[in-house]
Amino acid sequence: MKADSIEIWRQGLWDNNPGLVQLLGLCPLLAVTGTAVNGLGLGLATLFVLVMSNLAVSAMRAVIKPEIRIPVFVLVIATLVTVVDLVMQAWFSSLSATLGIFIPLIVTNCTILGRAEAFASRRPIGDALIDGLAQGTGFAAVLIVLGAAREIIGRGTLMADAHLLFGDWARALEITFLPQQTGLLLAVLPPGAFIGLGLMVAARNRIIRARAERSQTADQTHPQAA
Amino acid sequence: MLKTLLTLGLIGLLAAALLSGVHLATRDRIASEQQRQALATLNQLVPESGYDNELIEDSFSAWIPGLSTPSTIYRARMDSEPVALLADVTTPDGYSGDIRLLVGLAPDGEVIGVRVLEHRETPGLGDQIELKRSDWIGQFAGKSLGNPPAPAWAADRRGGAFDTLSSATITSSAVIEAVRNVLAWYSANRDNAFEIKAESNHRSNPGSGDSGNP
Numbered sequence: 148m149k150a151d152s153i154e155i156w157r158q159g160l161w162d163n164n165p166g167l168v169q170l171l172g173l174c175p176l177l178a179v180t181g182t183a184v185n186g187l188g189l190g191l192a193t194l195f196v197l198v199m200s201n202l203a204v205s206a207m208r209a210v211i212k213p214e215i216r217i218p219v220f221v222l223v224i225a226t227l228v229t230v231v232d233l234v235m236q237a238w239f240s241s242l243s244a245t246l247g248i249f250i251p252l253i254v255t256n257c258t259i260l261g262r263a264e265a266f267a268s269r270r271p272i273g274d275a276l277i278d279g280l281a282q283g284t285g286f287a288a289v290l291i292v293l294g295a296a297r298e299i300i301g302r303g304t305l306m307a308d309a310h311l312l313f314g315d316w317a318r319a320l321e322i323t324f325l326p327q328q329t330g331l332l333l334a335v336l337p338p339g340a341f342i343g344l345g346l347m348v349a350a351r352n353r354i355i356r357a358r359a360e361r362s363q364t365a366d367q368t369h370p371q372a373a
Numbered sequence: 374m375l376k377t378l379l380t381l382g383l384i385g386l387l388a389a390a391l392l393s394g395v396h397l398a399t400r401d402r403i404a405s406e407q408q409r410q411a412l413a414t415l416n417q418l419v420p421e422s423g424y425d426n427e428l429i430e431d432s433f434s435a436w437i438p439g440l441s442t443p444s445t446i447y448r449a450r451m452d453s454e455p456v457a458l459l460a461d462v463t464t465p466d467g468y469s470g471d472i473r474l475l476v477g478l479a480p481d482g483e484v485i486g487v488r489v490l491e492h493r494e495t496p497g498l499g500d501q502i503e504l505k506r507s508d509w510i511g512q513f514a515g516k517s518l519g520n521p522p523a524p525a526w527a528a529d530r531r532g533g534a535f536d537t538l539s540s541a542t543i544t545s546s547a548v549i550e551a552v553r554n555v556l557a558w559y560s561a562n563r564d565n566a567f568e569i570k571a572e573s574n575h576r577s578n579p580g581s582g583d584s585g586n587p
Contacts, residue, residue: 181496207384212377219384226388230395237399240406301496332497 152277159281165258166289166344167351172256175249176290177340181301184308186294188242189249190287192235196227197259197286198279203227204267205275211268220263221254228253242311258286293343299324301335415447418477418486419457424449428459433572435562439554441465448567455480455567458559461490464551468543469493472502476555482563483517486510487552499544510548512536518556526553 165171172193179185203223204211211219232250235243243250253259262282267275299305303325309317333339408429412421415428426449434443440462447459460476472492477485487510489502501507512535518526527533528545537545559566 210380212380215377215381218381222384222388226392229392233395233399233403237402237406240403240410244410330497332495335496 151274155274155277156281159278159283159285160288161285161351164285164289164351165261165282166286167348169258169261170348171258171261172286173344175252175256176286176293177337177344179246179249180290180294180297180340180343181335182298182308183291183295183306184312185245186290186292187287188239188246188312189253190283190290192231192246192250193253193256193258193290194280194283194287196224196231196253197262197283198276199227200224200259200263201267201275201279202272204263205270205272208268216264216268220260220268224259224263225254239312245308245311258282289344289347293340293347296343297334297339301330301332301339303330414475414488414490415449415459417488418459418475419449424451424456426450426453431571433569435460435558437462437554437558439464440551441471444555446566448571450567457485458566460555460559462551462555464547464554466543466547466550467492467494468499468541468547469495472544472547472551474548474551476552478555478559480567481517482556482560483515484513484552484556487513487548489548494541494544498538499541501538501541502544502548507538509536509538509545513552518553518560523553523557526550526556 159165163169166176175189175193179189200220200223204220207219228251231253232243235246235250262278266278270278295305298307303323305322305324306317306320309320313320334343411429419428428447428449431450432445432447435446437444437460442463444460444462447461448455449457449459456479458478458480460478461473462476463471463473465471470493472494473490475488475490477487479485488504489510492500492502494500494502501509504510521534525534526549528535528537528542528549530537530542531546533549535545535549
C-alpha cells in the first residue's frame with residue numbers, strides 16, 4: 148500500500164475520525180446506538196453510501212462546475228440513500244423496521260457531504276474510494292463500540308437481535324452478561340448516548356496526550372534524535 | 374451557463390433512471406415482504422391452520438371510541454364460519470406517545486391474546502409490554518368484558534384487576550384501557566362485525582411499520 152493511502156486510512160480511523168474528531172453525523176450516531184446490532188446496521192449503510200457517493204462525486208468532478216456542485220452532491224447522496232432504503236426494505240425488512248427512520252436521515256449526515264466537498268471532488272477515484280472506506284469504517288467503528296458499550300451496561304447483553312441483520316443462525320451470537328433487567332437503564336436512554344460518546348472522545352484525547360508526553364520525554368533523553 | 378444547467382439536468386435524469394430501476398427491481402419484493410410480515414403478525418394470535426380465508430383481504434376500517442386513527446379489523450374464518458377477529462389499534466395514551474396493539478377476539482367476545490406491534494415506551498420499564506421481554510401481555514388471554522366486570526378493567530395500582538408493570542403504571546393502563554375499548558366496541562357491534570363487507574384498500578398492514586415517515 149502506498150504511503151498516501153495509509154495516511155488516508157489513518158485520517159479516517161483515528162486522526163480525523165468523523166465520529167470522534169469531526170463530530171459529524173451525531174444525530175444518527177447518538178440515536179441508534181442503543182444496541183451493537185443497530186450500530187452495525189447503520190454503520191454498514193452509512194459506509195456503503197459514503198463509498199458510493201465518494202466514487203460518484205470523484206468520477207464527475209471534471210464536469211461539475213463549482214456553482215452547481217452542492218445541488219449535484221445532494222442529488223447523488225439522496226439517490227444513493229433511497230436505493231439503500233429500498234434494498235433494505237426488500238431484503239432486510241425486519242432491520243429496516245428497527246432502523247426505519249434513520250436510513251433516510253443518512254441524507255443529512257454531514258460526514259457524507261463533507262467528504263464529497265472536502266475530498267472526493269478534488270482527488271482521483273482511487274483515493275476517493277479509500278477515503279470513503281476509511282471514513283465510513285471509522286464512523287461505523289464508533290457506532291459499534293458505543294452501541295456495544297450501551298447494550299452491555301444498559302441491558303446486560305451483546306449482539307442481541309443479530310438475526311435481524313444476518314438471518315436466523317445469528318441468534319447464537321447473542322451473549323448475556325447479566326440476568327434480565329439488572330442493567331443500568333440510563334445507558335440505553337438518550338443521556339447514555341451523550342455520556343458514552345463524551346467518554347470515548349475523552350479516552351481518545353487521553354491516549355493522544357499520553358503519546359505526546361512519551362515522545363517528549365524520549366526527545367529529552369535523546370536530544371540528538373530530535 | 375447553459376452547459377452548466379444541462380449538466381445538472383443530465384445528472385438529475387441519471388438519478389431518476391437509477392431510482393426507477395431500483396424501484397422496479399424491489400417493488401414486488403417489498404410488497405410481498407410487507408404481506409409476509411403482516412401475516413406473520415396476525416398468525417401470532419391465530420395459527421395459519423386455524424382459518425382458510427384471505428385474512429389480509431378480509432378487513433375493514435373502524436373508528437373505535439377512545440383509540441386514535443381508524444383501526445383496521447381483520448376477520449379469520451373457517452368454512453365461512455367466524456373464527457376470530459383481529460383489531461390493529463393504536464392508543465395515544467402511552468407514556469411516550471402511541472402504542473400500537475393487535476388485539477385478537479374470539480367471536481364470543483373472549484380475548485384470544487394481545488400483542489404489541491409498535492411503541493416507544495421506556496426501555497427496561499414500559500417495554501415490558503413486549504412479549505419477548507416479559508409475559509405481562511399474556512394476562513389478557515381468556516378475559517372478556519364480563520370477566521372481570523367493566524369497572525375492574527384497570528391496572529391493579531388503580532384499583533383494577535390487572536397486574537401493573539412496576540414503574541410503568543401509565544404504560545400498563547394505556548394497554549389495559551385499549552383492550553377494554555376494543556372489547557366495548559365489539560360488544561356494541563357484535564351482530565355485524567363479521568358481516569361488514571371487506572374493504573379492498575385498507576389503510577395499513579400490521580408490521581409494515583412507518584419507515585417512510587420520520
